[in-house]
Amino acid sequence: MSDNTSHAPTVQCPTCGGPSVFEPANAxxxxxxQRCKNIDLGAWAAEEFRVPAQTPPQDAQYGDPRTED
Known part of the structure; x- marks a missing residue:
């Protein structure tokens, strides 16, 4: 006898770390x-998440235009 019920994968919630069913029924x-989703959105709005970037090297020939008058 086969089991035709589908089992959606459960993933870890990025905010609280609890289980979250990953299927279209989970809005x-x-x-x-929704609470965890709003906490994450608030963190983005407050710029708590940032993409690391390196400062570009100074161009020795032309100088740094940010420091010129």
């Missing part, structure tokens, strides 16, 4: 709840 995926 907040990959988050477990």
């Amino acid at each position: 907040w995926r990959p988050f477990c709840s």
Whole structure:
């Protein structure tokens, strides 16, 4: 006898670390709840998440235009 029920994968909620069902029925995926989704959105709005970037090297021939008058 075969089991035809589908089992959606469960992932870890990025905000609280709890289980979150990753399927279309979960409107907040990959988050477990609207609360966790809103916490994450607030962190982005407050610029708590940043992409690391290196400062570009100074161009010795032309100088740094940010420091010129």
